[in-house]
Amino acid sequence: MRATVIHAPHDIRVAEVPDPTVRMSTDAVVRVLRACICGSDLWAYRGESARQPGQRIGHEFLGIVEEAGADVRLRKGDLVVAPFVWSDGTCDFCAEGLTTSCPQGGFWGSVGSDGGQGEAVRVPFADATLVKLPAEAAGDDRLLTALLALSDVMGTGHHAAVGAGVKRGSTVAVVGDGAVGLCAVLAAKRLGAGRIIALGRHQARTDIAKLFGATDVVAERGEAAVDAVRELTRGQGARAVIEAVGTEQSMRTAVEITRDGGAIGYVGVPHGSGTGLDLGVMFDRNIALRGGVAPVRTYIPELLADILNGTIDPSPVFDRTVGIEGVPDGYRAMDERTALKVLVTL
Structure with a gap:
């Protein structure tokens, strides 16, 4: 064969x-x-x-x-x-x-x-x-x-949404515009999210995110993306954040756009030498991290x-x-x- x-x-x-x-x-x-x-x-x-x-x-x-x-x-x-x-x-x-x-x-x-x-x-x-x-x-x-x-990809996106604690009315931010990130948008919509912010720079992909339920798109990266998400959320960040990339930069962005007391659902396969996590920051802001292989x-x-x-x-x-x-x-x-x-x- x-x-x-x-x-x-x-x-x-x-x-x-x-x-x-x-x-x-x-x-x-x-x-x-x-x-x-x-x-x-x-x-x-x-x-x-x-x-x-x-x-x-x-x-x-x-x-x-x-x-x-x-x-x-x-x-x-x-x-x-x-x-x-x-x-x-x-x-x-x-x-x-x-x-x-x-x-x-x-x-x-x-x-x-x-x-x-x-x-x-x-x-x-x-x-x-x-x-x-x-x-x-x-x-x-x-x-x-x-x-x-x-x-x-659909189950992995769902796992991220569950890890992030998405529920009816939640404000959700999704870091990553690959197939898993897009399925996470769909999963968040399925769980009743009220607002879904998709972070992505490729219009063909963000068009799918909108089809799947994204209400906002942030095309910036790094600190500019953090500023954009915070502007959309009255300076607080999203209570539920999905990390679907696995790089140090994507995880750092996820932490910075999470509202104090919120949670990150991570499913991006980790790669690279760093994690992007600062436990001191997460401790001070009561940010939870849940996820892994779905x-x-x-x-x-x-x-x-x-x-x-x-x-x-x-x-x-x-x-x-x-x-x-x-x-x-x-x-x-x-x-x-x-x-x-x-x-x-x-």
């Missing part, structure tokens, strides 16, 4: 790899219909996170169950979506909803695992990991695209219901489509910021 592998920085290839097979009675093999490229994949692409030459890559996909182990309740032909981490569904962390801390869990594309950007994937703990989708969705391209966002599997059922009933539609974050052979071009486009998020159809 064909799958995406990484050999070195800026060296993404599509190669023949062994077909996945059921190894354990709790495994399933999923034939991928839709996959995509994540902003976090770019850290490996740019050489900022280590990968072994020839390692599989990609962690977002949905598809059809092709084969199921003896202990799997899902059946051949079921349409399913996979969160970006598999989990056993039985440990203490899974019971608490923190599926990303499952001791037997793992990330697609990690050493020794299948990556999501390929024609098929072996899924450990299939019943605990996969979520069954309505069969009729397979014939609806727009709906399939919206459902694919459940594998990562337990997307826990959020899928509630978000799925709202996609199916039309309450939310995250599909606009996908602005370019390629086939499996076009994945290397998709990486280049996202790296050059000529694409927001690349959809892969198989």
Whole structure:
């Protein structure tokens, strides 16, 4: 089968790899219909996170169950979506909803695992990991695209909004105009935010933010952005702030635009040498920090219901489509910021 592998920085290839097979009675093999490229994949692409030459890559996909182990309740032909981490569904962390801390869990594309950007994937703990989708969705391209966002970006944006304490009537500021930041805008709107300030400089992206519910856009960066947000909030800042980038500068901005007594929900994958956090400032101003890697599997059922009933539609974050052979071009486009998020159809 064909799958995406990484050999070195800026060296993404599509190669023949062994077909996945059921190894354990709790495994399933999923034939991928839709996959995509994540902003976090770019850290490996740019050489900022280590990968072994020839390692599989990609962690977002949905598809059809092709084969199921003896202990799997899902059946051949079921349409399913996979969160970006598999989990056993039985440990203490899974019971608490923190599926990303499952001791037997793992990330697609990690050493020794299948990556999501390929024609098929072996899924450990299939019943605990996969979520069954309505069969009729397979014939609806727009709906399939919206459902694919459940594998990562929609759930991650929701996790940030929950961490920031967004509730009905909240004033929210979102730092980051990537797919996760935009989905965080959508998540904040879904939770009833009264005002949503999106920080971003690219009009195509801030137009999506407005579509998703942003009431204000701040195009400035650094201290100018802080001043702009404070001007919009009577000098106080936003009570709920979402950090969806992961750089020292973005976190510093998040802290500075947070209202005293407010909270930051952070989901930007940290990179760089600094954190942008000053605990003394946060202590003095009673600012809370909550977030981290999103337990997307826990959020899928509630978000799925709202996609199916039309309450939310995250599909606009996908602005370019390629086939499996076009994945290397998709990486280049996202790296050059000529694409927001690349959809892969198989």
